[in-house]
Amino acid sequence: MNYAQQQMAHARPPHHRPPRRRPGRKILAVLLVLVLALAGFLIYVDYSLKREPALPTSGERPADGPGTNWLLVGSDSREGLDADRQAELGTGDTAGRRTDTVMLVHIPQAGGKPTMVSLPRDSYVSIPGHGKDKLNSAFAYGGPQLLTQTVEASTGVRVDHYAEVGLGGFADMTDAIGGVDVCVEEPMKDPKANLDLQAGCQQLDGPQALGYVRTRASSRGDLDRVQRQREFLAALTERASSPEVFLNPLRLFPLILDTSGAFLVDTEDHVWHLAGLAFAMNGIASGQGVTTTVPMSGFGETSDGASVVKWDQDKAETLFGALANDTEVPAEVIVTGM
Template sequence: MASPDEHAGRRRDRPSTGEPPRSGSSGRKKKRRWPRRIGIALAVVLLLVTGLVIYTDTSLQRTPALADYPGRVADTPGTNWLLVGSDSRQGLDPARREELSAGDAGGRRTDTMMLVHIPAGGGQPSLISLPRDSWVPIPGHGSNKLNAAFSFGGPRLLARTVETVTGVHLDHYAEIGLGGFAGLVDAVSGVEMCLDEPLRDPKAGLNLSAGCQQLDGAQALGFVRTRAFAEGDLQRIENQRKFLGALVDKASSPATLLNPFRLFPLITAAGETFLVDSSDHVWNLAWLAMAMGDISGKQGVTTTVPIARFITVDGQSAIKWNTDQALRMFEAIAQDEPIPPEVLPD
């Protein structure tokens, strides 16, 4: 017969049926809720991102810039973009035009044209500046400055002219106006530029000191537009490439991508800013941005079409390409090959 002490020991060894087990069960339920909550949060984020992409894509302005025409250059390997900066003042009220020193000229002209090539199998992307004063044949209009093609026939004639003189098939087109450019800069809270000497140009509303400084949208617009240099358009092209690289670096930095108060305004500003070809979408612009990031990060080539000399035609100054070197440069692009180093300007 068991003693009273043994009976008491057995009672102490029996599992309790009080509150602790119920409390443990509740803890397990709470743990099981976390995966569900995380899944819901991820689904909400995915919906927001998808909605933002759709909104941005539908906000893009489109034009049939790359419509087919008789004798068009056949498709070439890789991906080729024509990037255009126009002086369009569309959407700018008088106060904003004054702030940007944009004047009140009507219509659209272009001061900036760049050809971007992205290789098909990876490799270094290339950005080639096409000076606006380049003297070239324009289909149906004889020979004239390259930017005259834009004045004569808008994006479609400009794209056709570029394809004709380079032999490179264009796959995508993107154009940005004055207000849109300034808006992109302001969306990333400005871009830092370092100047070796002061830069002043009343026509561009520009008054910058030497040294490093943060440029807002209006100042940045003046910086990329001014021609107040001895070399005029060529120095402006250099400044445009320099600033574009800094803008891409700022836009693709963690400080922008991880900050929704910068990222969302940047994405929405891009959607409302760009005029693209009818077949282009926001994801095409995203691939372009990645390539531009490589270029600005010194993993690509930035250059200007080889130039032979300055010429004067009917009293206007123009630029004559070095035909042999330019042909070799564009043949390499058309064949999706690296640009020969010997044709790159010093």
Template sequence: MDSRGQGDFARDSQGRPILDRYGRPVRARRQAAQRPTPPRRTSPPADSTRIFPAQPGPAAPRQQFPPAAPRQQFPPRPQNQPSPQAYQHPGHIGHVPQELPQVVNTQGPPQRPRRRLPRIRLRPRGCLGSLFTMFAVILVLVGAVTLWADSQLNRVDATPEARVSNTAGTNWLLVGSDSRQGLSEEDINRLGTGGDIGVGRTDTIMVLHLPRSGEPTLLSIPRDSYVNIPGWGMDKINAAFTVGGPELLAQTVEESTGLRVDHYAEIGMGGLANMVDAIGGVEMCPSEPIQDPLANLDIQAGCQEFDGATALGYVRTRATAMGDLDRVVRQREFFSALLSTATSPGTLLNPFRVIPMIGDAVGTFTVGEGDHVWHLGRLALAMRGGTQTETVPIATFADYDVGNVVIWDDYAAEELFSSLR
């Protein structure tokens, strides 16, 4: 209690409440009521003799103490009332408001507020969100077009019944059919293909070997190669396609080369010409002029743009010095140039080229039962990085009962095939 004995707060000599370091008033300590000390009893003098007992006198009046001041009560602080330290004045330490509400905690110990985790927004905002949306739309469109194109492919059983053991890498058997089916009279006259002779011949037979690492190898097999056809004996290799279709042709190629055929792809004349026209033409650089009325071909030497009809005549003609051997070289050159143009950004990013190419060419492709359009895409992309080209080594030409045939150089051919196994 302060020196003046007023209130429950300690006060200084000027009557101002004393504050602690947090700015709160310091309560005064209650002092216990002091009881009066009774008078000490003294013994009588030694020489005195008590004759009569002490007469009781009047009782001393009991000391009266003032009543304790009542404890000052403060109303409970409202919920939105700030704590006492909020009343501290930053410029005057001794300043205290007239009334300080008493803090009464009726809710128990304070609880630590739960920290809310930030929400993760999966959708970007601003320009990034627009790019994300555009990218998602493009992916959906590409997926839809891919599935549609895969459904347009023609499929045939090209898996031989008797197969060679598995070999390294992946091997594609690529066939260019001589078929005129599906061509109109106008197309026949424009392309110079002659009448419809069915689906029984092949103008192009190639094996594309994709190693696990390194450049692919595109191997041409002359269609007049004299080989053994399983179940039919010795004949031209394209006769296997005539009598047994893709399955027998794949089996003949496997037994002749020792390479296991993993995928099969075939395209007809009309599909080849339409594909070239759809991508806007293919640039080729023939080393000599070629005139061939049978193939409807008349070109000069030097680099030039081929349309569909010119490209088809270029890969079909034999009107050069080496005949069929020159043709397989031109077929490899054209096939590489076609895939390079078809997979270039100028074609794939141009809807006016890629959509007609898919619509006109995909329907003319024939693949194996287990092959899909994404396998064809991998084939095309693998050849963009460069391709080694080979032709089965030739020993001589000969005339047999089946006509003029090509005889392989057995030793050199086996050495080439062994390098690809």
């Protein structure tokens, strides 16, 4: 072996560099998995929504204006509730579903203050095809579509989206966020609603909250109730968007699942539409919005002796005109304390 061969034999083997690590690829892969998981979760939640045609498909409708308008309905639907749950919630045993709550929510196009208007269920309005009657009778006559058509005809505001929640869904959402704090000015007792509250600030669970927003056992009946409903809805939204719930997966995910299972929406509505509504409701809850009851001129009676609420037509026209045109609601038509 010559010298050159000896040198080659003792030469160190070539050094192979280890493969270069690419942390960017791992991060990208993790992000991709998270995005797919989130997309799958949203698809599941969207699929869980109950749907039913709720917007009119025939007849004259108000013109489509700027902004977005929601019709929010709380019904006394007992769907999915067994006898024990009905007894716990004090739902009674009336068949079918009727409206306990009717609200119109306007979300401005340019991001201004949203407006939430309570429409008393005893409002005396014209129901297409049925003459003058209470607003909640529209729901009994023709379900969500006739109710929406009646609201549009009475207000001149075109409804873009519809959301309805039944008795069990309302209680479940309240329980999912760990209850809602309210302050009761005087003791409230209503055996029909399984309600027995002492005066003072306290936290209500699902069954208590349901009784609180449904009872009419007060001096002003339905007018007191619509005020409590607006106040409670604002408190529920504020609680749901609080860090204690929003940043706690053990609270947030049950809330999302309970909400998706509780809502009935129009066939064209999706979970991302509800997210926009939730954002607007959070603004209202934080004081960055307007809440009111439709202005009223007094009370009356139907031909069969039923008590009804009459709107102040001039002020109501001004209020709903502002919503239809996406302009600021004049202070003189905002009704507080009702």
